[in-house]
Amino acid sequence: MSSLQERPSAVGMTFEQMLERVRYEGAYPTRARAEESLRAVLAALGRQITGDERVELAARLPHQAARLFTAEIPATENLTGWGFVKDLASRTGGTPATTRWDAGTVLRVVAQLAGEDLLSRILTRLPAGYALLFGCAELVQAA
Numbered sequence: 001m002s003s004l005q006e007r008p009s010a011v012g013m014t015f016e017q018m019l020e021r022v023r024y025e026g027a028y029p030t031r032a033r034a035e036e037s038l039r040a041v042l043a044a045l046g047r048q049i050t051g052d053e054r055v056e057l058a059a060r061l062p063h064q065a066a067r068l069f070t071a072e073i074p075a076t077e078n079l080t081g082w083g084f085v086k087d088l089a090s091r092t093g094g095t096p097a098t099t100r101w102d103a104g105t106v107l108r109v110v111a112q113l114a115g116e117d118l119l120s121r122i123l124t125r126l127p128a129g130y131a132l133l134f135g136c137a138e139l140v141q142a143a
Contacts, residue, residue, distance in 0.1 A: 015064035018109060026105035036092075039068055041106035044088045046072035048079065053122045060113050081129020100133075108135040 013021075023034035042061075046069040049057060054074070058066040079087055089099035111119050111134040123131050131138035 013062055013113060015062040018062050018065055018113070021109050022106055025108065026101065037102040038065070038106050040088060040092050041103050042068040042110075043072050044084060044091070044103075045107070045110070046070055047075045048084065048126060049122060050074045051125070053118065053125060056118050057110070057114055057122065060115070060118070061110070078127050080127045081131075081133050083127075084130070084133070103133050104135065107133045111135055 019031065019035055019038060022028070022038050023031055026034060026037065028034040028037065042065055046054075054070070058070050061069060085096055085100050085103055088094070088103060089096050092099065092102075094102065107130075114122065119134060119136070123134065123136070128138070
């Protein structure tokens with residue numbers, strides 16, 4: 001691998017380390033399966049996050065992960081968390097259940113890299129349903 005691909009993120013994680021964390025936390029049987037999930041979820045997330053949060057998150061991801069995340073043009077309409085999972089499932093050919101697992105596994109690792117402040121701002125800008133995907137409780141006001 002070139003040194004460019006191995007440049008650590010702002011929090012010191014390389015793409016290889018991120019991939020291994022996804023593989024471990026997602027209990028994927030192979031590295032290739034973990035990488036498939038990582039690539040698909042980062043691309044899908046790149047279609048949902050805009051503005052300063054997009055730039056800051058990209059800066060905190062390992063270089064190769066940031067390229068996957070920023071390669072996608074943001075969508076004109078944000079999907080809910082469930083819509084995100086359904087859209088990702090239709091793009092990857094997965095079932096909603098396995099896609100939910102993939103999304104949650106990758107986004108929990110992304111949340112660790114983002115940090116509490118940035119993650120909070122990201123969740124504020126996204127529609128309902130993403131907090132659980134990132135491994136956070138989603139608090140809602142009673143109607």
